[in-house]
Amino acid sequence: EPEVTQTPSHQVTQMGQEVILRCVPISNHLYFYWYRQILGQKVEFLVSFYNNEISEKSEIFDDQFSVERPDGSNFTLKIRSTKLEDSAMYFCASKMDRNTGELFFGEGSRLTVL
C-alpha cells in the first residue's frame, strides 16, 4: 500500500538552528500538507501546498517557516531559526485531489529543540 514517508524520524537541535524536515508524499497525490502536534495535544494545520505554491497557511506558519517541493517528489518544511516552542511532532500529509477527503499522514518527524 502506498504511504507517505518522512525523514528524519527524530531530530534534536539547538535553539536558533535551522531544521529541514523531509517528506515524500504518495506519488499520484496533488495536495500536500504539514501539520504539527505538540505532545499530548491536538493536530494543528500549518500549511497546504498545491501546484507548487502555498494555497493556505495558519497563523502558526510565520516567516520562520517555509515549504518547497524542489524535485517533484520531496516536500520539505524548513524552520529557519528554531525556538523551544517549535518542539513537536511534525506530520506530512497528502491527498489525491481536491474532491478527496481522506488525508494520508506520514509517521511524523519528532523535533526536539534544546
Added chain:
Amino acid sequence: GQQVMQIPQYQHVQEGEDFTTYCNSSTTLSNIQWYKQRPGGHPVFLIQLVKSGEVKKQKRLTFQFGEAKKNSSLHITATQTTDVGTYFCAGYEGQGGSEKLVFGKGMKLTVNP
C-alpha cells in the same frame, strides 16, 4: 476561526462495553472526518461523512453526522483492546473550499482487558 470540540477527552472502558463520543463544531461543516491515532503513531483516516443526518458503519464503529451538520458522534460497540488510541474528528474551515482541516482535541480511549 472555526473550533471543533470533542467530549469526553478521556474514556476508560471495560473490554466488551459500548460507548459514544461526541464532536461539535462552532460552524456548519461541509463534511466531517474521523481519524484514529494509536499511541506513538500517526493519524489514520477512518471515515468521512458528507450528508446531513448521514450514518455510516464500519464493523463495530458507527458514525453519525448531525442534521445541522455541526456535530457528529462515534459509537463503538463491544470495545476491544485493539480500539485503544485517540480518536479525532476534523472538519474543513468555512464553506468556501478551504484546505485547512481543523482537528478537535481528540478523545483518548483506554480499555481494561
